[in-house]
Amino acid sequence: MKSADAFEQLKFRDPERARGLRDALHRLVQRADHAPVSVMHVCGSHEQAIAKFGLRAAFPDELKVIMGPGCPVCVTDVPEVDEAVALAKQGVRIASYGDMLRVPGTSQSLADAKAEGAKVDVVYSVTQAAELARQYDEEFVFFASGFETTAVATAAVLVDDPPDNFSVLSAHKYIPPVMEIVAEMPETKIEGFLAAGHAATITGSAVFEKFVERHELSVVIAGFEPLDVLAGLVKLLEVINSGVPRVENAFPRCVTREGNVQAQNLxxxxxxxxxxxxxxxxxxxxxxLRLRDEFARYDTRKRFNIDLSAIWSYAPPKLVQQCQCGDIMAGIASPTDCQLFGKECTPESPVGACMVSAEGTCKIWHQYGGRPDLRSMKRGAA
Amino acid sequence: MCLGVPGKVIAVDREMQIATVDFWGVRKQVRLEVCDAPVDPGDYILNHVGFAIRRIPPEEAAETLALYDELLRLADEQDLMAGDVRDEIQAAPDATRSRKDALDEKR
Structure with a gap:
């Protein structure tokens, strides 16, 4: 979508509110005693909404809204992909989400292994994976990715008497600890976080309270409507300007302080x-997130001897060494800072994981455009 | 994958803890064991990878649905956000499978 369309899109719902929120953002940034003000969100869906609706064009120049490590597929580490690829090449049947197949490992992705004859299936959910396992008379591994919201589904299937041949190779990740890491990176200068509404549906807003105490950085939970994102940022700037770091919930229609306790227990x-x-x-x-010992019989890592030596004898391809995914996910670089972006690295032929996943910053910017020309946008929005 | 998808509950099987849920005309089976509140036909739930993670209060359903209406009606095939929404709907099994099959499979 072209940036000048952004406010046309916003007009689609509530133009008065959108303009009010935009003006509030500009006022609040000017009231801050320094510039720029940098905030981070940690959710691919937030970046999709910001990019798709051209919201960066409505942000003041002095407000930097950075996407952090909010793409679970992208942060899956190379050795984790290698484990899945090694198992597939040993002849074990593996299922995973579509994006996970194309994430590069040291020498190959699961899709590469499949092209060479490995038994690799695409599933949309862990429930489908367990159902599929029942149809096979052989070992069946589910390569599980996703943050805590998705890990709850994996947990629900594992406590529900899954088939004996089913096991989980967990690459599940837990978001609150990585926020602590990114908050402490000197290069990022993050002053506050926008947290993902639907993940907080499960964790509750309380999960961020200790983080705020430890790091004196504020967290505001926001939804995914363009207006929700703008409202979340307004609230975040208010809290930053107040000088009293705290957690605020700008998405009360889905998020409570306690969250979904049943899901957390599971x-x-x-x-x-x-x-x-x-x-x-x-x-x-x-x-x-790794399986507890009580679930060892469903833990792929306990069930198999995964031999990575053959994979690690390869040197990674040269292009991969130029990939800036790491800096991009840490909020230090933008996709457009990468020399490969849109040239050697495209969604059709991705070099790094950020161009593979629909939640990766590079793929989102490649489709929607990341940072529209602010001056031309302001004329369009006037 | 951060984006859950709202749907309207058509029927509830309490024994199996499964709801038949309508997502823009597509009927799916959504598991209820991690939902935060009991659901009844007519309620809206938020679906993530085939599980209801929240019952959406009725007065808030319309506001929640607006974004998805727009994504599914206006976005093209290649749109990333609309693609994620379609994947979430795909994640739940079709509602055509009978309750008995589901029970048999579980045994």
């Missing part, structure tokens, strides 16, 4: 948090 009954690398970012203490 999540922590099946998974335990453990440290591990997030692709391109850092080692994140408690950032990975």
């Amino acid at each position: 999540l922590w009954r099946v998974f335990r948090p453990t440290g591990g690398r997030w692709r391109g970012i850092a080692h994140v203490p408690n950032g990975n």
Whole structure:
């Protein structure tokens, strides 16, 4: 979508409110005692909404809204992909979400392994994976990605008597710990976070309270409507300007302080948090979700001896070494800073994971355009 | 995948903890065991990978539906956000499968 259409899109629903929120953003940024003000969101769907509706064109120049590590497929680390590829090449049947097939490992993706004859299936959900497993008389591995919201579904299937041949190779990740890592990166200078509404439906807003205490950074939970995003940013700037860091819920129609306790109990009954690398970012203490010992019989890592040596004898392709996904997910670089963006690296032929997933910053910017020309936009929006 | 998708509950099977849910004319089976509140026919739920993660209060359903209406009606085939929404609907099994099949499969 062209940037000048942004306010036409916003007009679609409530033009008065949209203009009011835009004006409030401009006022609040001017009232801040410094510029620019940088805030981060951690959700691919937020970036989709911001890019699709051209919201950056409505933001003041002095407000930087950066996408952090909000794409679960993108932060799946190379060795995790390698584990899946190695198993597939050992002849084990593997199922995963479509985007996960194309995420590059050290030498290959699951899609590459499939092209060479490995048994790899695409599923839309863990329930489908478990149902599919019942149809096979062989080992069946579900390569599970997603943040805590999605991990709840995996947990629900594992406590519901899954078939004996079914196991889970968990690449599930937990968002709150990575916010701590990114908050402490000196290059980012983040002053507050916009948290994802639907994830907070499950975790509740309370999960961010300790984070706010530790880092003195504010968190505002926002929904995905263009107006929800604008309202969330207005609230975040108000809180930043107030000088008193806190958690605010700008999406009360879906999020409560406690969240969905039943879902949280299920999540922590099946998974335990453990440290591990997030692709391109850092080692994140408690950032990975792994199966608890009680569920060891469904844990692919306990069930198989995964031999990675053959894969790690390859050197990664040269282009991959130029990929800036890591800096982009840490909020230090934009897709347009990368020399490969839109040239060697496209959705048809992705070099890095951020161009693979529908939630990856690079793919979103490639489709919608990331940062519209602000001056031309302002004329269009006037 | 952050984006859950709202749908209208048509029928509820309490024994199986499964609801038949209508998403813009597509009927799917959505699992209820992690939903935050009991649901009845006529309620709206938020579906994520085949599970209801929240019952949407009726007075808030219209506001929640607006974004999705626009995405599904106006966005083209290649649109990323609309694609994610379609994937979420796909994630739940079709409602054509009988309750008995589901029970048999579980045994």
